[in-house]
Amino acid sequence: MWLSEEYLGSQTNDVSSRKTSVKKTNKKKTKKIKSSKAVASKKKLKRGKSTQKAVAQKTKSKRKNNVHKIHVILDSGHGGRDPGASAGSRKNKDIIYEDEVVYDISKRMSKLFKKQGIIVHPTLADPNQKQPIRYLSHRHDRDEHLLVTPRYLTRNARIGVNMRVYLVNHIFKQLRKKKVPSENILFISLHGDALHSSLSGAMVYYPDHRLRRGRFILSSKIYRKRKEYISKLTYNPRDNKYSEKLSKSFGKVIINQFRKLRLRTHRVSSAVRGYLYRKGIKTLPAVLRYSKVPTSVLVEIANLNNRLDRRDLLKSKTRQQIAKAITNSVTAHFDRSSGLVAQR
Numbered sequence: 001m002w003l004s005e006e007y008l009g010s011q012t013n014d015v016s017s018r019k020t021s022v023k024k025t026n027k028k029k030t031k032k033i034k035s036s037k038a039v040a041s042k043k044k045l046k047r048g049k050s051t052q053k054a055v056a057q058k059t060k061s062k063r064k065n066n067v068h069k070i071h072v073i074l075d076s077g078h079g080g081r082d083p084g085a086s087a088g089s090r091k092n093k094d095i096i097y098e099d100e101v102v103y104d105i106s107k108r109m110s111k112l113f114k115k116q117g118i119i120v121h122p123t124l125a126d127p128n129q130k131q132p133i134r135y136l137s138h139r140h141d142r143d144e145h146l147l148v149t150p151r152y153l154t155r156n157a158r159i160g161v162n163m164r165v166y167l168v169n170h171i172f173k174q175l176r177k178k179k180v181p182s183e184n185i186l187f188i189s190l191h192g193d194a195l196h197s198s199l200s201g202a203m204v205y206y207p208d209h210r211l212r213r214g215r216f217i218l219s220s221k222i223y224r225k226r227k228e229y230i231s232k233l234t235y236n237p238r239d240n241k242y243s244e245k246l247s248k249s250f251g252k253v254i255i256n257q258f259r260k261l262r263l264r265t266h267r268v269s270s271a272v273r274g275y276l277y278r279k280g281i282k283t284l285p286a287v288l289r290y291s292k293v294p295t296s297v298l299v300e301i302a303n304l305n306n307r308l309d310r311r312d313l314l315k316s317k318t319r320q321q322i323a324k325a326i327t328n329s330v331t332a333h334f335d336r337s338s339g340l341v342a343q344r
């Protein structure tokens, strides 16, 4: 349904259906309260009033959590045999691998999101590293896999990116089926830059609508055998423009949050971009170009080639601050765009 024109064509329908679903939830709530009160009053005889209060409160918080939550599809770039960028040297003890540093930050973000009641859908997992780590391993491990079914051990960078396109769009589709409003779903892809060593700090990419493509169709068996495979993904200009607007605004919030925490970013004018140049041609990272999630950004957390950035990234404190900046951006984004308010 998320692909069809009926849905994509009318935002108003989307809003009204959201309202009805909220009403429905409200009805359910009243029922729930009634029954929980009944249960509570029976228990009252045995345990007294305080229990009743506790039960009611528990029901209340449960209810609150059921109204459209915020969902973040969190993509940690590269992994497996594809380390992404790497810089520094063993001799200087500042060697750093992009996939390892962004994975650690993604783990930190997941923890912070959980505390805020935001639901995280990761795209990548390392079975041997479920928690953030204090010291980034100088050794590059290769056991990260993409959470498609069956799992894909990232052997090839290009396939890994295409696989992510299917995975991200699949998660989005599933959430839409559960009537989660599309504005409540965010896609964040984490990467590290490998620019000229004189440049430093974070920047954010959003999908400029002019760089989108009409369709995404791959027919190789490696994709077809995955549960997440979608035979034909199509994109229309109206959605692309809407997505650009939402994503750009979210990107600005992210850069602001970085600055707030005194983390380095590119200059104001160049820290939020709709495209990048590759061999002199404007282009977009594939995960942004083919994402169906209206709010989609790719965050370059820092420039690995810059000595100061590298030194900072090796400190767990900086990685924690970066994680904080990005997670705070999500709540700040929803506070700002109160028209699209989501309840946490």
Ligand SMILES: [Zn+2]
Pocket (backbone or CB within 6 Å): 077, 078, 084, 085, 098, 191, 192
């Ligand atoms: Zn990367």
